[in-house]
Amino acid sequence: MPPAVESMFSVREVPWHLDGYVPDRAPKSIDEAVDWSGLGWGVIQRPVYAQVGGSETEPIVEIVDDYFVNVRTDTGKPLGIVTGRYQPVQNREAFSFLASIFGSDMMFETAGALMGGRRVWVMMRIPDFVEVGGDKVGQYAFISNSHDGKSSVLAAMTPVRIVCMNTLLAAIHGAARAQRTYNIRHLGNMSQKIAEARNVLEITVNYYEQFKAMGDKLALQKIGDDGAVGLLSQLLPTEEGMGDRAATNREESREAIMSFFKGQGSAGDTTGNAPGTLWCLYNAIAEFADWERGVRKSRFQRIVDDPDGLKRRGFELVTAKAELN
Numbered sequence: 001m002p003p004a005v006e007s008m009f010s011v012r013e014v015p016w017h018l019d020g021y022v023p024d025r026a027p028k029s030i031d032e033a034v035d036w037s038g039l040g041w042g043v044i045q046r047p048v049y050a051q052v053g054g055s056e057t058e059p060i061v062e063i064v065d066d067y068f069v070n071v072r073t074d075t076g077k078p079l080g081i082v083t084g085r086y087q088p089v090q091n092r093e094a095f096s097f098l099a100s101i102f103g104s105d106m107m108f109e110t111a112g113a114l115m116g117g118r119r120v121w122v123m124m125r126i127p128d129f130v131e132v133g134g135d136k137v138g139q140y141a142f143i144s145n146s147h148d149g150k151s152s153v154l155a156a157m158t159p160v161r162i163v164c165m166n167t168l169l170a171a172i173h174g175a176a177r178a179q180r181t182y183n184i185r186h187l188g189n190m191s192q193k194i195a196e197a198r199n200v201l202e203i204t205v206n207y208y209e210q211f212k213a214m215g216d217k218l219a220l221q222k223i224g225d226d227g228a229v230g231l232l233s234q235l236l237p238t239e240e241g242m243g244d245r246a247a248t249n250r251e252e253s254r255e256a257i258m259s260f261f262k263g264q265g266s267a268g269d270t271t272g273n274a275p276g277t278l279w280c281l282y283n284a285i286a287e288f289a290d291w292e293r294g295v296r297k298s299r300f301q302r303i304v305d306d307p308d309g310l311k312r313r314g315f316e317l318v319t320a321k322a323e324l325n
Contacts, residue, residue: 006112007039027108036111039112045088049061079116080149137161140157155183166287221321228258236250282318
């Protein structure tokens with residue numbers, strides 16, 4: 001298997017800081033961003049062949065109709081098999097698409113390739129910050145693209161709490177995450193989709209307003225250690241019939257989240273300006289999910305995908321607690 005992260009750049013400190021090129025400034029152009037991230041290669045399509053007879057040493061092969069293999073132009077390595085309707089979205093197109101949606105005054109923060117180039121990402125920072133619970137929260141937009149045919153292109157927005165660089169994925173007042181994202185199928189011309197994507201992602205303006213209102217509410221509600229332990233027991237319960245190893249993992253996860261909640265985590269005190277509150281507890285859950293949990297995913301995938309729904313469930317629990325108070 002190829003390494004989870006093949007190449008990337010990451011400006012200074014960003015939410016998913018990983019090994020790679022770490023410049024002290026943002027790239028000044030798409031060309032520079034492509035170069036720093038190692039995404040200068042393209043994707044071409046080759047016919048798919050299948051053996052229909054003969055022997056191992058003298059096979060008889062035929063082209064498989066309407067199927068192609070996506071291949072990297074730099075290494076010639078296959079990335080995935082797709083149908084004839086599939087149109088590759090080149091890496092450079094992802095940079096240009098994101099810049100076209102949100103304007104040139106944004107800055108590329110991080111980009112790279114996962115799983116041998118099967119998946120790539122580009123992220124930009126919107127200059128403005130919002131203050132939630134007394135903490136600065138940055139606004140980021142990203143494109144995630146796959147070259148193996150397993151997923152569409154995803155354009156999305158996500159808030160990032162600067163004090164601990166954790167990404168806050170949350171559903172506000174029933175607004176599903178899909179309302180803050182735009183999925184682009186690998187069909188047709190990407191340039192024709194820019195206007196539609198811009199209209200869809202404008203929903204994020206309202207999302208950030210709602211997010212601030214809810215975060216400020218959580219920051220006003222204290223929760224003691226006993227209350228936090230009880231809520232985490234709902235989030236990560238030790239269930240009947242669970243094996244000893246799984247039960248121990250759950251217990252250690254709860255203890256790790258509590259250490260973040262108390263300002264005693266691996267990164268030091270990241271409690272921010274509302275310690276001991278529901279806002280602090282939610283951020284402890286998010287910080288654990290992004291940086292500590294042992295999910296077999298790259299850090300970028302853990303942060304963007306929230307693969308086991310930990311941050312979503314955590315947000316639901318703390319907001320439900322807030323509504324009861």
